[in-house]
Amino acid sequence: MDVMEAIITRRSIRKYSEGQITKEQLMTIIKAGCYAPSAHNRQPWHFVVIRNKEKLRAIAGFHSYARMLPGADTCIVVCGDKERQPQTGFLIEDCSAAIQNMLLTVHNLGLGAVWCGLYPVIHLTRGMKQLLSLPEHIIPVGLISIGRKGEERTAPDRFDKSKIHYEEW
Ligand SMILES: Cc1cc2nc3c(=O)[nH]c(=O)nc-3n(C[C@H](O)[C@H](O)[C@H](O)COP(=O)(O)O)c2cc1C
Secondary structure, eight states, X not given: OOHHHHHHHOXXXXXXXXXXXXXXXXXXXXXXXXXSOOGGGOOOEEEEEEOOHHHHHHHHHHOTXXXXXXXXXXXXXXXXXXXXXXXHHHHHHHHHHHHHHHHHHHHHTTOEEEEEEOTTOHHHHHHHHHXXXXXXXXXXXXXXXXXXXXXXXOOOXXXXXXXXXXXXX
């Protein structure tokens, strides 16, 4: 798939059908995350892969906008390492760039995914830290719920030229 086509046709997919994603697909998705740009090239990301249904249900229990998770095959929690990138703003941007790369790769593989935010919502980061036994210096930035597509969504028109400013506002 051409890059622009992938960017425009990617949609958040929250309904999934039966069937697993393969180990190879999982590795391709994570590899895409690792090729994101990062401030000072610190690459502060870590990826926690969750496939255990009880854990998926536990996350949906405290994250009211992640109720799709028990229906997903896999959840990847993208975390940032404060020891590698002490500037929290950069750490969040780096991990977010990784997440977007991963979403586009999921789409290119014909699978469906949605990004669910964690940081900076305190009860979500705290809940995730506890559930996954994350060390103190690791911030859970966001999670990706991934599965075989159970819905099709079309591309909206989002190109609004009034948002472009030349030389000044
Ligand atoms: C930082 C961030 C947090 C998000 N959190 C959630 C979430 O918790 N649950 C959810 O269903 N979607 C979440 N989304 C997905 C957005 O709702 C979605 O991207 C938006 O509605 C646009 O739809 P699209 O992805 O199909 O273009 C999040 C997206 C971002 C970038």
